[in-house]
Amino acid sequence: MNASSGLIIGAARSGSGKTSVTIGLLRAFKRRGLRVRGAKSGPDYIDPGFHAAATGLPGVNLDSWAMAPSLVSALLKQSTAEADMLIVESAMGLFDGIRSDPGRSGAASDLARRFGLPVLLVLDVSGQSQTAAAVAKGFAVYDPAVRIAGVVLNRVGSERHRRLAADAIEALGLPVVGAIMRDPRMTMPERHLGLVQASEYEALEEFIGRMADVMEASLDLDRIAALAQPVAPEVGDYGHMLPPPGQRVALAQDAAFTFLYPHLAGHWRSAGAEIVPFSPLADQGPSDDCDVCWMPGGYPELHAGRLAAAENFRAAMTGFAETRPVHGECGGFMVLGEELEDAEGRTHRMLGLLGHSTSFARRKMNLGYRQARILADCPVGLAGALIRGHEFHYAQVTRPGSDEPLVDIADGLGTPIGASGARRGHVTGTFFHAIARG
Template sequence: MSARGIIVGAPRSGSGKTSVTIGLLRALARRGIRVRGAKSGPDYIDPGFHAAATGLPGVNLDSWAMPPALLNALAARTAEDADFVVLESAMGLFDGIPGAPGRSGAAADLARLYGLPTLLVLDVSGQSTTAAAVAKGFATYDPQVRIAGVVLNRVGSDRHRRLCADAIEALGLPVVGAIMRDPTLTMPERHLGLVQASEHAGLTAFIDKMADMVEASLDLDAIMKLATPLAPQSGDFGSALPPPGQRIALAEDAAFTFLYPHVAAHWRAAGAEIVPFSPLANEGPRADCDVCWLSGGYPELHAGHLSAADHFRAGVLRFASTKPIHGECGGFMVLGESLEDAGGETHAMLGLLGHSTSFAKRKMNLGYRQAQLRADCALGRAGATIRGHEFHYARMTETGNDEPLADLADGQGNPLGASGFRRGHVSGTFFHAIARGE
């Protein structure tokens, strides 16, 4: 039987969606409900919190990057393995990019596609009855996106709660909870968003605190009644990224953390074995692996340790002499000649590609990307189109003389020029691959 599901949305980032979602997931799990979290859009971090709250893997559902068949297949797999699915919106509920209908990347696409109701989280600090105008705007903006209930966040007093709730409920929208202002409920952040679940000190206690807040402030029974069945149309995994090898050496530690859950899950489902190793522990890829994957993360925070990791360096250089290595974003930075950290200190990296990067000279790069590969590599065959996302603050200070890996365009198809590099068996790019393009 398919799970029931609900979307947690908001007008913008920072409204409290993630705190409500994590607390809701753990609170439902406490009831013995098999609950799973999902995240709209290309977010690497929140699925880790969802998994920590539920004990089940998180998943991204991205209407821009994933062709419809893959999106449906992932949604169906999520629903089959759960009784209840909480789908957290990225940014604002309707925030995406212009494009084909239903392919904007916004959570609203998923609301329309699967008929899922939305639980709207409103940060009402600094306002009272005006919150009703915001709620009404959301309720009437798109008839195919149903706002089923409202949660008031950062409420200042019981009078404040009554003013907001009475005005919203007069519109016919139920208010199913109100969360009082509490600075201790704020989730720690850094330059790419939230501190990851794996790095959060006292993670279990923090998630339990979120669940305690939800149980005290929200009507869980009412929220569960708002949910509707998540029953996607048939799909398939034909557009999923195929395993780059039978046995994949995967860099995995505090410096290398960003790999989309659906990518690793599909590699395993396709029969590949993932063999993790830790560069920060001075480990190299196992020699019996077929390919090495350096995922994204925060190498700029660990550049000195990575530079001094002689066994890691020797192992990767040995591996690259005969077998393919691919680096994404942070992994791409480590494949280069050097990395300048935020303090302005330059550290030697692997030197398998000729570029150098700097975190001291920061520039934000953010957005969907579609890449046409110029050559065979771990991402696919020459000529293949890969859809993905780029989000980093590092900038390239030296480009080197390696061959470009791909021709890049933004999410609307506007050309961005050549991207990434390749040399011998080594390839790398700043963008994170999500799926094969359509």
């Protein structure tokens, strides 16, 4: 394997086993003494946490829709400069994205095509045998610029099952580099926004070690390492990155507030900002020597009672917001409002710094890329700026309140959705997660 090499872990759909394979391979290659790093295509907060835990190096998102090509290049170059091997985990299916400009669909295949990254295809072969070869061939010929370099069979039922599927695939000229037997211990627990976060695992190291043990026993690591190709991204820049919202950023950070993209935190620090974490669940407020407070998304609906009872947190936030900017994204936006109704229908008093109320009991999934035009200066950017990002939540606004909106939202195709978010005094918030400047 060459230094600074990379490959993509792809599949036909979510739930095929990409994350388990990626985590296991990251740790298995680390055991071999490699500096290995994980990346995730698309707007995913959770998997980069597992990648970081498996490697000891920060995860990174590489989103071909939300990030300008120059920013993707810069992040890819930075990631490979700090590692011997980069393993990119695809979001959803390998070719799943949105209709957009060429190379900007958000699909992992954009990265494969642009940077010449080979794809290791994970096929869930439960309920099929030779038919897996038809699926593999479809991937191999669908886009000639995306090279399927090898196949991993997942959820194999027996040696005969493995042989039938592997022989049919290898007859096409596609190498099968291993097979993973069905094992309920390989299933990763999930909740409404996807996988349970790495920080919530009580036995995280044990789990990652088990994934690595399975990959070492089931896959040919030497062949997989040989499939990886040198990564040589063109020169990029960070011009489309969101600048630090302040010099000292008070960041809500605990089990209720976790969804801050690694590339944002890394860039803020490299630009000279200091991130000062505090825990609302521990009844802490933002440090008074900070000049801005950022409330990221997460799972406040699971901790609404504790947040409602955190009187020091409430008082500190109220005092901070009198003189300095406070911004909330998604879960943070919910906590800045008047009330939050949890899944059991219990209503909890929130901070009341904005006038809306939200409900998780009356669930409706909101999912997709978003383009946001900022209507007033805020920590995300200046009025008139266009920001790309996404929404992914099940909560609904039950009472909108009377605050002015913060952004005009369009979907990933540019279709207007309307005014969104809220602003009052120094306080702003929206369900929209910002990824990069448009």
